[in-house]
Amino acid sequence: YHFPRLGNRPPITLLNKIITQNIISRCRALLSLQPIKQTDADILDKKINRLVHDQLGFPFMLSPTILTLPIRNNGLGFPSIAQINAGLATDGIRRDLNHHIKSYRDMARITMADWTCSVNHCVYPISGAGLLTQTHSSRFKKIPSSWIIAQRVMSEHREKLSLPRTDRTEVLTGDVSLSHYISIFNHHNQTIQEKIDGNVMKSLRVRGITLLRHPSPHIQTEQQIWASDGSMIPASAGLLDKHSVTTSLTGPTTLVAQVSGISAFITHGELAGITAALILAKDSNNSIAVLHTDSLYCVRTIREGLAQSDPGAMANIRRYNAHTEDTSLPSLLNSEADHYATSAQKLVHRIPSFPIPTFHMDEFTLYSSSHGWTESNLCVYTETVMLEKSLHELRNNVHMAKWLYEPRPPSEFPYTCAYSAYSAAIQLYARLGQLAVADTLFSRGKIDEPYCRFGCRALEDPHHLFVECKRYTEWRVETSKEIENRT
Secondary structure (H helix, E strand, O other), rough: OOOOOOOOOOOOOHHHHHHHHHHHHHHHHHHHHHHOOOHHHHHHHHHHHHHHHHHHOOOOOOOOHHHOOOOHOOOOOOOOOOHHHHHHHHHHHHHHHHOHHHHHHHHHHHHHHHHHHHHHOOOOOOOHHHHHHHOOHHHHHHHOOHHHHHHHHHHOOOOOOOEEOOOOOOHOOOOEHHHHHHHHHHOOOEEEOOOHHHHHHHHHHHOOOEEEOOOOHHHHHOOOOEEEEEEEEOOOOOOOOOOOOEEEEEEOOOOEEEEEOOOOHHHHHHHHHHHHHHHHHHHHHOOOOEEEEEOHHHHHHHHHHHHOOOOOHHEEEEEOOOOOOOOOOHHHHHHHHHHHHHHHHHOOOOOOEEEEOOOOOOOOEEEEOEEEEOOOOHHHHHHHHHHHHHHOOOOHHHHOOOOOEEEEEEHHHHHHOOOHHHHHHHHHHHHHHHOOOHHHHOOOOOOOOEOOOOOOOOEOOOOHHHHHOOHHHHHHHHHHHHHHHHH
């Protein structure tokens, strides 16, 4: 790509708009059809970085790491092809496995089964130990290349991402091959000398034992009345923001718990309370229980799940209006559940943890050990995680230290809309340690002395030049007065 010829050097704000509209938009459309290797995406980012550097005209090369950081993180906000490619690859495999068209979904899951059992020795390739065994690019003819790229993207994060199955009903019903689980057992127990071999499987097959069967009895029950509620603080927390979610259940007994995971929100707290009520009702031989909740979305979600597994329990989950002056039993139980869920926020570190309910999720949902389950836009989430990785790598960069300065993020106008934006380019090279001050030039053998060029007899680094140098202070005062006179 060639930038248009202008009379002067284009400002960095214009370069950002040109790259976004003419390069990134085309690359995003092509990557959505077929993601590329992350190494190739990094090469494209470096080429864009080179284009920007050539247009700015500074002597020392800049790095794409800070160029693509968001403005709120002291970057320049340029789009990154590597981040876009990683997000599209991860979202693509999730979309294939959860496709809304059954024939496509079945083909994708058959391909995943082939990858798991034929290629990866029954080890699920995009979760847990499977991420440690990279599938070679020579498998592109058998496994979709975008899936292999997604596997590498998920394994390269500090907190490894995974895409496990949320529905493991076959373990309870026993509708799974014993040979499959034996292969998994042998893989995870490499140090055990006596492994289960083919002779054992042959003996089991002779006796007609090929599946893992474990029937469970059905329990007849009586009726009880329950109410549940959830709470989240702060209520407006966004993706990856720190927050606390609690759930409560009251009725014949009372339960409060914290819903674990940074991706947990108020809906998960509501669902956790309903799930706990159904579990306690069955454990106490009272599965025919009447459960009251104020969340219409959760009622619909639970009923969709029960429509296939337990249609008789659908009528026992009822929704009512909360925070009213009604003195009926459901309203009083709701007020009590709301009180417990809210009060539990003060003791959030002392109450037990409740895992996020997964039955309402897609069968294949992204998971990470630090953030938990992720149901939001995977492209945005993956780009956010890659941003965290970049910030972690820059934590020891002295040029990016912010603890001495204003903690609030800078205004976006000088970096996105200013006509000149020369100061933004200066900040970019200063944060990279690539600004051509005397200290940098001396350390690289370009000049003989590292002292200020204006005779200050002090080391000329960016701090001295922009803060302490008297000559630069005079220029700044003169420019300020000129701006005041013009405005």
